[in-house]
Amino acid sequence: MHSNLSRLFTTLMLAAIGASAFAKTMVYVSNADSQDIYVMELKQADGSVALVDKVATGGTVMPLAISPNHRFLYASLRSQPYSVSSFAIDGRSGKLNLMSTVPLADNMANLATDKTGRFLLAASYTGNKISINPIAANGSVEATPVAVIPTREKAHAIATDPANTHLFASNLGGDIILQYRFDAANGKVTPNTPPYVETSKGAGPRHFVFDRRARFVYSTNELDGTLNTYRYDAATGTMTLQSTVSLLPKGFKGDALAPADLHLTPDGRFLYASERTSSTLTGFAVDPESGALTLIASFPTETQPRGFNIDPSGRYLLAVGQKSNRMSSYAIDQKSGALQFLHQYDMGKNPNWVEIIDLQ
Numbered sequence: 001m002h003s004n005l006s007r008l009f010t011t012l013m014l015a016a017i018g019a020s021a022f023a024k025t026m027v028y029v030s031n032a033d034s035q036d037i038y039v040m041e042l043k044q045a046d047g048s049v050a051l052v053d054k055v056a057t058g059g060t061v062m063p064l065a066i067s068p069n070h071r072f073l074y075a076s077l078r079s080q081p082y083s084v085s086s087f088a089i090d091g092r093s094g095k096l097n098l099m100s101t102v103p104l105a106d107n108m109a110n111l112a113t114d115k116t117g118r119f120l121l122a123a124s125y126t127g128n129k130i131s132i133n134p135i136a137a138n139g140s141v142e143a144t145p146v147a148v149i150p151t152r153e154k155a156h157a158i159a160t161d162p163a164n165t166h167l168f169a170s171n172l173g174g175d176i177i178l179q180y181r182f183d184a185a186n187g188k189v190t191p192n193t194p195p196y197v198e199t200s201k202g203a204g205p206r207h208f209v210f211d212r213r214a215r216f217v218y219s220t221n222e223l224d225g226t227l228n229t230y231r232y233d234a235a236t237g238t239m240t241l242q243s244t245v246s247l248l249p250k251g252f253k254g255d256a257l258a259p260a261d262l263h264l265t266p267d268g269r270f271l272y273a274s275e276r277t278s279s280t281l282t283g284f285a286v287d288p289e290s291g292a293l294t295l296i297a298s299f300p301t302e303t304q305p306r307g308f309n310i311d312p313s314g315r316y317l318l319a320v321g322q323k324s325n326r327m328s329s330y331a332i333d334q335k336s337g338a339l340q341f342l343h344q345y346d347m348g349k350n351p352n353w354v355e356i357i358d359l360q
Contacts, residue, residue: 025311026052026094028073028355029320029327030061031348037061037075038347039095042356047316047329047342054348055096057085064353065111065120070360072139074120076108077101084111084120084133086140091359102143105131110157110207115164119146119187123155123169130155130169130178132187146187152176156222157207162214166192166237170205172222177205179238197239199228207261212268216291220247220273225257227273229291242291249278249298260306265314270296270337272317274305281305281319281330283337299339302328309354316342320351327351 025042027049039053059077066073066089073087073096082104087096106127113120113135120133120141130149134142152174160167160182167182167189176196180189199205204223210216210232217230217239225247230239247259254277262273264286271284271293283296301308302321310317310332317330317339327347330339 024094024359025313026089026357026359027318028064028066028096029347029351030057030064030075030353031351032060032062032078033350034348035059035061036348037064037096038351041094042311042316042318042329044313044315047331049318049327049329049343049345052093053095055087055098058101059083061085062352063109063111064355065113066355066357067113067117067135067139068115069117070357072117072135073355074111074113074141076104076111076122078107078109082107084108084122084141086135088139089357089359094359099138100140102141104133105129105145105148109155112159114160114167114182114184114187115162116184118184121158121160121167123158125154125156125172128153128155128173130158132189134187147189149189151178156205159208159210161232161234161237162210162212163234168208168217168239170208170219171196172204172206175199175201175203175205177208177219177239181237192237194238197230197241199241200224200226200244203228206259209262209264211264211286211291212266216242218262218264218271218293220259220262222259225259225275227259227262227293229293231291243293245284245293245295247273247275247282249275249280249282252278254278261308263308263310263317265310265332265337266312267314270332272308272310272339274301274308274319276304276306276322279303279305279321281308281317281339283339285337296337299330302326307351307353309356311356312358318354318356320347320354322350322352325349325351327354
């Protein structure tokens with residue numbers, strides 16, 4: 001009896017280990033001007049990628065968002081008619097199957113889902129607004145929004161906090177990050193108190209990320225070339241500015257800076273931000289208690305790196321260049337956080353967004 005149970009336990013454990021070992025890591029890159037999404041598989045052995053498919057979108061595809069269960073991908077089409085395409089992700093191959101394309105309230109520069117995957121959040125840079133649309137049980141975005149909310153100029157990024165109780169939207173032209181209370185049952189928001197946190201005048205807040213324990217928020221400022229650290233109060237859903245660091249690479253002589261994307265490694269130890277004018281990725285070590293950032297280095301990368309991402313294992317970083325039409329992969333040194341160039345690949349025209357997931 002005990003022998004049979006032991007053999008069964010061993011069999012189940014080996015199956016679980018085998019499934020984990022052979023889980024595919026998929027990469028999705030949107031190419032605005034060739035109007036397609038590249039579907040690739042990331043090889044964990046060496047950080048290389050293999051092209052799996054190219055998916056035509058029929059429009060200027062830019063921001064992407066993945067559902068929390070990794071079963072659906074959403075793509076914002078920024079050519080008229082402004083819309084979002086919902087794709088089912090094949091659980092074995094990672095390929096995309098178009099389910100629907102429905103209108104959005106405006107030209108959306110950023111997409112995200114809430115943490116339940118029941119609502120699509122969108123921010124419009126040109127339309128000065130944010131919107132919230134329901135997502136149906138089959139994973140398709142519904143056309144009628146729950147809310148369309150005017151903002152200050154140039155809303156840029158939108159996301160809920162890890163607890164899914166508060167929602168935030170950066171306004172690049174208004175120098176604020178809006179703060180809302182979020183009702184996950186119906187997708188509705190109400191202004192928090194205070195309703196926003198201000199940046200320095202002319203900073204231009206762009207993208208932001210929460211640390212994994214929801215104690216800090218990091219935000220790039222596009223117009224003054226800096227990165228802000230905020231202390232986050234999860235109970236009240238409010239941010240307080242803690243510090244600001246420059247993203248100016250040492251010795252860079254250019255006039256205009258343009259920070260864009262930023263990502264933390266899954267373990268929260270390292271933070272990276274892209275800067276488009278100098279075509280660099282700047283890495284920081286993150287203090288686990290204070291959230292303070294210590295510069296590692298600025299690393300040269302693809303020309304005009306609007307988008308990049310880090311794989312779920314925290315071992316590889318993939319960056320695309322809007323003007324190079326290529327993607328580079330890097331190994332992340334697990335002790336220092338330094339980036340080591342590994343491979344380079346041709347992409348479509350104007351690659352701008354990268355999503356990386358493990359298939360579930």
